[in-house]
Every structure is written in structure tokens, then in C-alpha cells.
Amino acid sequence: MRPRSAGRWRGAVLPLAAVALWWLSARHGWVDSVLLVPPGTVLATAWEQISAGTLWRALAASLAREAAGFLIGTLGGLVLGALLGLSPWFGRLVGPSFHTFKQISLFAWIPLISVWFGLGDVAKVVFLSLAALVPVVVNTCDGIRGTPPALLEVARVCGYTRWQTVAEVVLPAALPAIFTGVYLALIYSWLATIGAEYLLVAGRGIGNTLIEGSEHFRMDLVLFGMVVIGLVGWAMNASARALERRLGRWLGRAA
Incomplete structure (x- = not known):
């Protein structure tokens, strides 16, 4: 087995050990079975949710909100971050x-958002947009301001106009930082999706699956929802990392 493949498998050791401990605890009654249901029960619940289509409807609703909030927050963050980074006056x-705004806890906005926008999808998307906005603004601004002075001096000597300098020097230099902000916005908006669905409870979503399980004391449904949330977050993280590697290779070839 190649070292790289072995590294991937090492990452699975802890989850597999946790599942084994979970199975042993449930089988031998180390923990009250009402609080920690067996893995088999969770698998049965998973099949029930999948075959009935309940999972796909909940997941589609959550991902649609996440995508809307991520796109709005990211686009707004790119514009605001670029203005902060490029314009000393702005x-x-x-x-x-903005620096005061970003110190306010994200969840502190929920009472205000719920009063202004209600408890529906609009309120959730606004909340997710705020979650995505801040990391994009911060990283975009820092990336632009961190452009090496030597590159700016070369652009000046070559007679670049301001817009040429921004398009051909500043933005390429800032791309890694900008991508980091977008990556963080993707992760934060997914985490905020679950929080929004849990606290702004109207509507369908994977967060509401957790609420349903909690209200009916169905730990199998709660654990199933947690596994789904973790797997979706892992898939997002893996996709973003793969895109980051491709971007790095492209920037390396373009340099």
C-alpha cells in the first residue's frame, strides 16, 4: 500500500473505533439504551428516512438555504472586502x-432577524448570509493589502494603470487569501444552516430532523441527523480542498 493511501486509512481509525465502542456500549448495557441506541437501530432509521424520501426532502431544503446564504454572503463579502482593501478612504x-460588527456573535442576531424577517426561509437565508460575509470580507481585504510591495513597484515601473495593476497584480496575488475566505464561508454557512433551522424552527430541514427526534425522545433519529450533518460537512470540506489544490496548481503554472 502506498504511503498516501495509508494516510487516508489512518484518518478512518478514530471513527471506526468510536463506532465499535458505541456498539459495545449498547450491546453490553454500559449506558442506558434509551440514551444510546444501538447502531442497528440507527441504520434502520436511516433506511426508513431514505426509502420514504424524508431525508432527501430535508437535505434539499437545508442545502438550498445554505447555497442561497453562501452566495449572497460571499458576493457581498467580495465587494466589501475589495473596497476595504483597495480604497483607503472607504x-x-x-x-x-465593520470591525465592530464582526465582534458581535452571529447568534446574537437571531432575535433581531426573527422580528424583522419572521421564522421562515428569508430569515434563515439572512442569517446564513451574515455567517458567510465576515470571513470573505476579512480574507479578501487582507489578501489585497498583503500584495508584495515589489510586485506593485514592478507594475509602476512598467507603466500599468490603476485598473491594470488591480487586475493583473493585486487580484492574482490576493487569490489564495480570497479562496480561504470563500472556503471558510462555505463551512460557516453550513454550520449556521443547522443553527438557523434549530433556532428558527419553521420549515423543513435536516436541523428540524434533530428537533423532531429530540421532542419525541428518539435518539436514533437524533444520531442519524448528526451523522448526515457530519457527512455533508465532510463532503463540502473535501470538495473545497480539492478545488484549492487545483487552484494552487493553476496559479503555479501561471506564475
């Missing part, structure tokens, strides 16, 4: 307010 005008 930075002096808006920067202090």
Missing part, C-alpha cells in the same frame, strides 16, 4: 464600523 469610513 477603509477609514467603513472599516471601524
Whole structure:
């Protein structure tokens, strides 16, 4: 087995050990079975949710909200971050307010959002947009401001206009930082999706699956929902990392 493949399998050791401990605990009654149902029961619940289509409807609703909030927050973050990074005047005008805004806990906005937008999908998307906005703004601004002075000096000597400098020097140099912000926005917006569905309870979603399981004391449904949330988050993380590697190779060839 190649070292790289062995590295992938090492990452599965801890989850497999956790599942084994879970099975042993349930089988031998180490923990009250009402609180920790056997893995077989969770698998039966998973099959029930999948075959009935309940999982796909809940997951589709959650992913649609996540995508909308991610896109709105990311686009707004790119514009605001670019303005903060490129314009000293805009930075002096808006920067202090933004730095104050980003210190407010995301969940502190829920009472205000629920009053303004209700408990439906609009409120959830607004909440997710806020979750995606901040990391994109911060990383975009820092990436632009972190452009090496030597590159700017070369652009000046070559007679680049301001827009040429931005398009051909500043933005390529800032791309890794910008991508980091977008990657964080993707992860944060997914985490916020579950929080929004749990706290703004109207509508369908995977977060509401957890609520249903909790209200009816169905630990099998709660554990199933947690596994689904973890797997979706893992898939998002893996996809973003793969895209990041491709971007890195492309930037390396373009340099």
C-alpha cells in the first residue's frame, strides 16, 4: 500500500473505533439504551428516512438555504472586502464600523432577524448570509493589502494603470487569501444552516430532523441527523480542498 493511501486509512481509525465502542456500549448495557441506541437501530432509521424520501426532502431544503446564504454572503463579502482593501478612504469610513460588527456573535442576531424577517426561509437565508460575509470580507481585504510591495513597484515601473495593476497584480496575488475566505464561508454557512433551522424552527430541514427526534425522545433519529450533518460537512470540506489544490496548481503554472 502506498504511503498516501495509508494516510487516508489512518484518518478512518478514530471513527471506526468510536463506532465499535458505541456498539459495545449498547450491546453490553454500559449506558442506558434509551440514551444510546444501538447502531442497528440507527441504520434502520436511516433506511426508513431514505426509502420514504424524508431525508432527501430535508437535505434539499437545508442545502438550498445554505447555497442561497453562501452566495449572497460571499458576493457581498467580495465587494466589501475589495473596497476595504483597495480604497483607503472607504477603509477609514467603513472599516471601524465593520470591525465592530464582526465582534458581535452571529447568534446574537437571531432575535433581531426573527422580528424583522419572521421564522421562515428569508430569515434563515439572512442569517446564513451574515455567517458567510465576515470571513470573505476579512480574507479578501487582507489578501489585497498583503500584495508584495515589489510586485506593485514592478507594475509602476512598467507603466500599468490603476485598473491594470488591480487586475493583473493585486487580484492574482490576493487569490489564495480570497479562496480561504470563500472556503471558510462555505463551512460557516453550513454550520449556521443547522443553527438557523434549530433556532428558527419553521420549515423543513435536516436541523428540524434533530428537533423532531429530540421532542419525541428518539435518539436514533437524533444520531442519524448528526451523522448526515457530519457527512455533508465532510463532503463540502473535501470538495473545497480539492478545488484549492487545483487552484494552487493553476496559479503555479501561471506564475
